[in-house]
Amino acid sequence: MNPNFSRTRLSRRGALVGASMLSLSACLSAPVFAQPNSRNVPAAEWTRILDAARREGKVVLYATMAPAVHDRIAAAFNAAYPGIKMEVVRVIGTAMTIKFEQERQNPGVAGGDAMITADVRWAMDAARKGYLRTPVGPNAAAWPDAWMKNGQIVFLGVNPWVMNYNTSLVKTPINSYQDLLRPELSGKLASTSLVAEVVTIWYKWLDDTYPGFLERLAAQNVKMYAASVAASNSTASGEVWANAFSVIPIDAALHAQKAPIRTVIPNPAYGFSYGGAVVSWAKNPNAALVAMDFLMSPKGQQVIVGNEESASPLPNIPGSLDMRKYNMQVLDWDKATPESIKAFEAKWNRLFGAR
Amino acid sequence: MNQPGHGLRITWFSSHAWGVGGVWRRRVLPQAAWLLLGLLVGFAVVWPVLQLQWRAFADGGAAFTRLGELPRIGRTIQVTVILALCSSALAVILGTLLAWCSSLLPLRLRTIGEIAPILPLVVPAVAAVTGWIFLLSPRVGYLNMALRQLPFLSSLDEGPFDIYSVTWIVIITGLLLTAFVYVFVLTALRNMGQELEAAAAASGASPVRRFFTVTLPLLRPSIVFSAGVVFLLGLGQFTAPLLLGRTTKIDVLTTEMFYLTMKYPIDFGLGAALGFPILVAGLVVVYLQRLALRDQRRFVVVSAKSRYDMRQTRWWAAAVIGVYLLLTTVLPLAALLYVSVSPFWSGIVQFEVLTLRHWQSVLKNPSLIDAIVTSIKVSLVAIALLIPLGFAMAFALVTANRVARPIRALIDVIATTPMAVPASLMGFGLLFTYTQPPLQLYGTTAVLVITYVTLMIGHSTRLQLTTLMSTGSEFLEASRTCGAGAWRSFWRVLLPMCRKGIAATAALTFVLLFHEFSASLMVRSARTQVIGSVMYDVWAGGVYAEVAVLALIMVAVTVLGVALALAVGGRDSLKKF
Numbered sequence: 032m033n034p035n036f037s038r039t040r041l042s043r044r045g046a047l048v049g050a051s052m053l054s055l056s057a058c059l060s061a062p063v064f065a066q067p068n069s070r071n072v073p074a075a076e077w078t079r080i081l082d083a084a085r086r087e088g089k090v091v092l093y094a095t096m097a098p099a100v101h102d103r104i105a106a107a108f109n110a111a112y113p114g115i116k117m118e119v120v121r122v123i124g125t126a127m128t129i130k131f132e133q134e135r136q137n138p139g140v141a142g143g144d145a146m147i148t149a150d151v152r153w154a155m156d157a158a159r160k161g162y163l164r165t166p167v168g169p170n171a172a173a174w175p176d177a178w179m180k181n182g183q184i185v186f187l188g189v190n191p192w193v194m195n196y197n198t199s200l201v202k203t204p205i206n207s208y209q210d211l212l213r214p215e216l217s218g219k220l221a222s223t224s225l226v227a228e229v230v231t232i233w234y235k236w237l238d239d240t241y242p243g244f245l246e247r248l249a250a251q252n253v254k255m256y257a258a259s260v261a262a263s264n265s266t267a268s269g270e271v272w273a274n275a276f277s278v279i280p281i282d283a284a285l286h287a288q289k290a291p292i293r294t295v296i297p298n299p300a301y302g303f304s305y306g307g308a309v310v311s312w313a314k315n316p317n318a319a320l321v322a323m324d325f326l327m328s329p330k331g332q333q334v335i336v337g338n339e340e341s342a343s344p345l346p347n348i349p350g351s352l353d354m355r356k357y358n359m360q361v362l363d364w365d366k367a368t369p370e371s372i373k374a375f376e377a378k379w380n381r382l383f384g385a386r
Numbered sequence: 387m388n389q390p391g392h393g394l395r396i397t398w399f400s401s402h403a404w405g406v407g408g409v410w411r412r413r414v415l416p417q418a419a420w421l422l423l424g425l426l427v428g429f430a431v432v433w434p435v436l437q438l439q440w441r442a443f444a445d446g447g448a449a450f451t452r453l454g455e456l457p458r459i460g461r462t463i464q465v466t467v468i469l470a471l472c473s474s475a476l477a478v479i480l481g482t483l484l485a486w487c488s489s490l491l492p493l494r495l496r497t498i499g500e501i502a503p504i505l506p507l508v509v510p511a512v513a514a515v516t517g518w519i520f521l522l523s524p525r526v527g528y529l530n531m532a533l534r535q536l537p538f539l540s541s542l543d544e545g546p547f548d549i550y551s552v553t554w555i556v557i558i559t560g561l562l563l564t565a566f567v568y569v570f571v572l573t574a575l576r577n578m579g580q581e582l583e584a585a586a587a588a589s590g591a592s593p594v595r596r597f598f599t600v601t602l603p604l605l606r607p608s609i610v611f612s613a614g615v616v617f618l619l620g621l622g623q624f625t626a627p628l629l630l631g632r633t634t635k636i637d638v639l640t641t642e643m644f645y646l647t648m649k650y651p652i653d654f655g656l657g658a659a660l661g662f663p664i665l666v667a668g669l670v671v672v673y674l675q676r677l678a679l680r681d682q683r684r685f686v687v688v689s690a691k692s693r694y695d696m697r698q699t700r701w702w703a704a705a706v707i708g709v710y711l712l713l714t715t716v717l718p719l720a721a722l723l724y725v726s727v728s729p730f731w732s733g734i735v736q737f738e739v740l741t742l743r744h745w746q747s748v749l750k751n752p753s754l755i756d757a758i759v760t761s762i763k764v765s766l767v768a769i770a771l772l773i774p775l776g777f778a779m780a781f782a783l784v785t786a787n788r789v790a791r792p793i794r795a796l797i798d799v800i801a802t803t804p805m806a807v808p809a810s811l812m813g814f815g816l817l818f819t820y821t822q823p824p825l826q827l828y829g830t831t832a833v834l835v836i837t838y839v840t841l842m843i844g845h846s847t848r849l850q851l852t853t854l855m856s857t858g859s860e861f862l863e864a865s866r867t868c869g870a871g872a873w874r875s876f877w878r879v880l881l882p883m884c885r886k887g888i889a890a891t892a893a894l895t896f897v898l899l900f901h902e903f904s905a906s907l908m909v910r911s912a913r914t915q916v917i918g919s920v921m922y923d924v925w926a927g928g929v930y931a932e933v934a935v936l937a938l939i940m941v942a943v944t945v946l947g948v949a950l951a952l953a954v955g956g957r958d959s960l961k962k963f
Binding site: 121125126129136139141153225226228254255256258261264265268269270281284289290377380383384 | 457458523524525526550628629632633635645647648649650651652729730731732733734817821822826828829907908922923925926927928929930931
């Protein structure tokens, strides 16, 4: 356990909410085996794909994860497949959507072959339109179906949304979202404004999980930042005392510098999955399939989760967060409809007086 | 001075003397060439805007209905206008004051003193605002902490300044814009003869009275132009409202656009509708500028190009410029430097923990060198196109009796439109334009060059227009009278007189292009990094110390680029800055 992370106690309410997740997380304890699905290809076909991938010689991955995670993925893949060079390009937010749309319409352009994106809604649309390829390979075949979307999008683990606070300034530890309502934190709290759909979905989860909480949080005069990076840096600096919204890789960069912040994974926790997929117009289609298969492998999962930065859908991955320990709930894109998000945005605007 | 109509009559008479072929060669062909220039540049500038605007007006203007439904859109527009007005007013006052102070500098300080007010431009906006955050954050800003050591402020827990307030957003935006005004006004001031000031001095007018009754009225074209330009830049200002306005719930039109583009599916129609008021404001500003200036030649002073320097020098002028430089550049850069060697941004100043690890980390980034090379290469090619294009367009605007009025009006609109559209919005328009047949340029370096030319053609034109207006046409007319042809007069008289202005324009354009990222992010291939996009990536995904490192690297490269531009333009061109 990373000493900078604080695990919170399981409340009764949390236990009830978390129970609903047991069915989803039960697959984590099931043995992994090759399943009879479309991702399973004969050994000869996989050998052919590997040979073709080596002839292609490279794969370009567009990704939105933290830079350190990208570096780990590229280094591990390049070590595992010496004949194929992985190039990870960080493309943030909707810029990736735009890039892929343009590259689809401009077949002469050498662009991204595969993606890791937090914007799963676009990937879902792309899958419906036939823009994606089904990942294949030995690890893809063994991947739990519960962690696939539309048969082509791979949910590459769960990243919990976390809180952090400045340990030099906050003397009584913060363990839960309710702790943010303490009077001494009034005017000294940070959070992130609705800069992305997943942020809105997180606020909505808070509102659904803790009725009345957002109203009380708004009364704390929260400082809204345009990015969780800015909010976390401000917390480390002491400009604000605590930050309600962050992700572990952002905090990890500050922990590495010995900044006086503590990351808190609340209980129950709420998280999102990065979606991985291969685009149908990939210039290096075989290498892209090999790359995606690698990301679905135990080794690939190990480099993604790092030191308890996220939870892997595969069991026994070293460094993976234990989702059951935190009663982790996972963002369900089918339930987070655009209509419900828009309606919630109106409420958020009323409460916080900003976007 | 020739009256336009008189000039045309002479040309017409001469054309008859040359026969029908002469009419074609002397009258139709030049106008056709100007028209072709207008149409070519016009396509590059206006077509992307139209690509966006038809999305705003599609479906019977449904996007405007959605615009009206945005929460607090009225307040957002109000804040946008107030921010633009206040920050541009501050920029005009400060920029003009600094230009005047520069002209009063003792000779030994003049070269360095004239450069000082434009130094804030070498700091990228994201870095500058981040530097100010380090200085003026209410609780842990270094300047605030230092001020709280004063006896009468020691009781405060935070402040006395709050960077996250409207006041400071206005001040910082104004300071970011001041250098633009300074460049415009100083260019005019240096090119302006001092004979009228000398006459006023001989008549007993004090320096201050001379400034207000002679110098300032003569500077009106530069001030009016620069006021219009910075007002438009203020309307499109993005960085300070985004980084500072969030915490105090201040939204402007551009931040609304930003949030819009962060969500899938992107409502391009609504984005274009949000940009529509800024576009209209741009056109209104152009109209008002024309109304205010009418015949721009009224402001030309015939002189021997400042050979006669009668202004008395003042040491306090150096103090004014020094304080400005300290506040706008030295302190933010010092804060960035300190944070860049700190493990992380902290309100506790500890020199024993300083480290170079962030410098090592950033310099090991393999994409950084590629990005710097790409940025420099594309910027230089774009500048090579921008200078002649901007000069030609400025020449068309300033020569009322040679270019037909409708063509001048067209060029005027073209030169203003890019400044009236925020770069991030223009990026989308460029993306739509150059990713569809017949111009599928997505992913090429060419599209970056076109983007840079499109974004900067307005600046290039306006800056060179100021130079041309201050130059006047008398020397050109004298050359023609002495028998030199049009091209010879251009090469031997006009161009040498404008050389310093051109070098200054090239340097300023390099700075702006080198820092540009919002439009580049849209049109570049995701694998082609420019330095601005690397900076954005670090800002969005790293620690502030790395942001500080990259900001300082950008400053260093920018300074080198400006020095190179000025060296190519001639050592004397340094005095433009």
